[in-house]
Amino acid sequence: MIAHLQGKLVEKTPTQLVIDCGGVGYEVHISLHTYSLLPNSDFVKVFTYLQIKEDAHTIFGFVEKSEREIFKMLLSVSGIGAGIARTMLSSLEPKQIINAIASADVSTIQSIKGIGGKTAQRVILDLKEKVLKLYDLDEVSIAQNNTNRDEALSALEVLGFVRKASEKVIDKIVKENPDASVESIIKQALKSL
Numbered sequence: 001m002i003a004h005l006q007g008k009l010v011e012k013t014p015t016q017l018v019i020d021c022g023g024v025g026y027e028v029h030i031s032l033h034t035y036s037l038l039p040n041s042d043f044v045k046v047f048t049y050l051q052i053k054e055d056a057h058t059i060f061g062f063v064e065k066s067e068r069e070i071f072k073m074l075l076s077v078s079g080i081g082a083g084i085a086r087t088m089l090s091s092l093e094p095k096q097i098i099n100a101i102a103s104a105d106v107s108t109i110q111s112i113k114g115i116g117g118k119t120a121q122r123v124i125l126d127l128k129e130k131v132l133k134l135y136d137l138d139e140v141s142i143a144q145n146n147t148n149r150d151e152a153l154s155a156l157e158v159l160g161f162v163r164k165a166s167e168k169v170i171d172k173i174v175k176e177n178p179d180a181s182v183e184s185i186i187k188q189a190l191k192s193l
């Protein structure tokens with residue numbers, strides 16, 4: 001309904017703005033990413049998303065259209081509301097969120113406050129195809145490495161090794177040899193642990 005707001009910046013905090021458009025002050029909720037991109041001038045333009053609920057009409061603002069699109073995508077996931085979507089965009093750069101979804105990086109998404117393991121997996125499950133198609137990313141190289149890494153990591157956990165220590169060792173191995181098979185990652189990791 002409201003695609004963007006353009007006007008005089010009346011108030012500015014890391015979580016919201018008040019923009020005066022023709023004598024009407026609009027309260028606009030923003031992410032820290034948008035806050036960091038706001039110009040120092042009195043005049044601003046933000047792309048908006050209007051959320052209508054029974055008890056409130058809330059406007060969310062974004063300096064970049066791409067951030068708004070990611071916000072909308074996140075809202076399409078069951079269990080993710082506007083508050084959590086905004087927290088995600090405040091905790092990670094939009095590119096980091098896209099890369100985490102595309103590479104099925106559950107731990108990165110789960111590192112965001114308010115997101116548990118199941119929700120992180122649901123985000124990836126629901127959005128991975130969309131993200132790969134929309135941003136034209138190469139799934140094979142990302143998923144291949146990640147799957148081998150994850151399988152090796154869970155195998156080491158089953159063997160009784162601490163996840164944090166195993167993760168460091170495996171990440172080092174995968175960095176040196178991105179095409180390593182699960183078996184070779186485990187063998188090399190066992191030598192280092």
